[in-house]
Amino acid sequence: MRSKIVAGNWKMNLTFDEADEVLDKLMTNLEEHAALSCKMIVCTPYPYLELASDYSGDSYFEVGAQDVSAYDKGAYTGEVSAAMLGSMEIAYCIVGHSERRAYHNESDELIARKVDRLLENDIRPIVCCGEVLEEREADKQFEVVKRQVTDGLFHLTPEQFGKLIIAYEPVWAIGTGKTATPEQAQEMHAYIRSLIAEKYGKVVAEETSILYGGSCKPSNAKELFANPDVDGGLIGGASLNADDFMAIAESLK
Numbered sequence: 001m002r003s004k005i006v007a008g009n010w011k012m013n014l015t016f017d018e019a020d021e022v023l024d025k026l027m028t029n030l031e032e033h034a035a036l037s038c039k040m041i042v043c044t045p046y047p048y049l050e051l052a053s054d055y056s057g058d059s060y061f062e063v064g065a066q067d068v069s070a071y072d073k074g075a076y077t078g079e080v081s082a083a084m085l086g087s088m089e090i091a092y093c094i095v096g097h098s099e100r101r102a103y104h105n106e107s108d109e110l111i112a113r114k115v116d117r118l119l120e121n122d123i124r125p126i127v128c129c130g131e132v133l134e135e136r137e138a139d140k141q142f143e144v145v146k147r148q149v150t151d152g153l154f155h156l157t158p159e160q161f162g163k164l165i166i167a168y169e170p171v172w173a174i175g176t177g178k179t180a181t182p183e184q185a186q187e188m189h190a191y192i193r194s195l196i197a198e199k200y201g202k203v204v205a206e207e208t209s210i211l212y213g214g215s216c217k218p219s220n221a222k223e224l225f226a227n228p229d230v231d232g233g234l235i236g237g238a239s240l241n242a243d244d245f246m247a248i249a250e251s252l253k
């Protein structure tokens, strides 16, 4: 059975004190509510990884980073390596987010190298894919996502692929308040699963968690998560509010 997952992507938000406050509230919520039926991951900016890890301990939620260098180590000022994350026992890392593709010109080839570095260091990549509005309007969404998944990920062995979490995030829905309909999400998730099945077989495809991301909030999470191929969500804005993030996690059964 594949895992149900709710992952928060804090992006470049919150001061240290604000981060501390959100984590503190999240812990209170987790302690007060019945156990979740999904795995919760919080992907913070690098400076807050240790704080989040201290809060999470071994049990309540897991901690992830939002990006990683494609290089091993050395003279790459400002970069953070997968080995560094691994040495802090960070278990997850987002790669290929549309904001990195758009503002940092990240290609599928670069994303493939980042995925390799993470896997070498036993960190599970949360790999984002998704089309921009013009591509959706031109009915090119399947072509675009196929290219991203194929060029970014299909060099992996089946065993390596089994470590991935995929996040389908239509770029037109990220931070815009415009959510994909449950039908649009299901259609694309089923398509991604069919690509995986074609390349790696049905078992790997059935075991891969595919998350939806894009303006997911407490009011729409339930109907998005009710789809058979939607295994949870990658949550941006709503993950900055501990109550909203908790409510989203609770709607994933």
Ligand code: PEP
Pocket (backbone or CB within 6 Å): 009, 169, 173, 174, 175, 176, 213, 214, 215, 216, 234, 235, 236, 237, 238
């Ligand atoms: C994201 O950036 O991964 C995301 C899904 O953002 P939001 O939920 O704010 O649309």
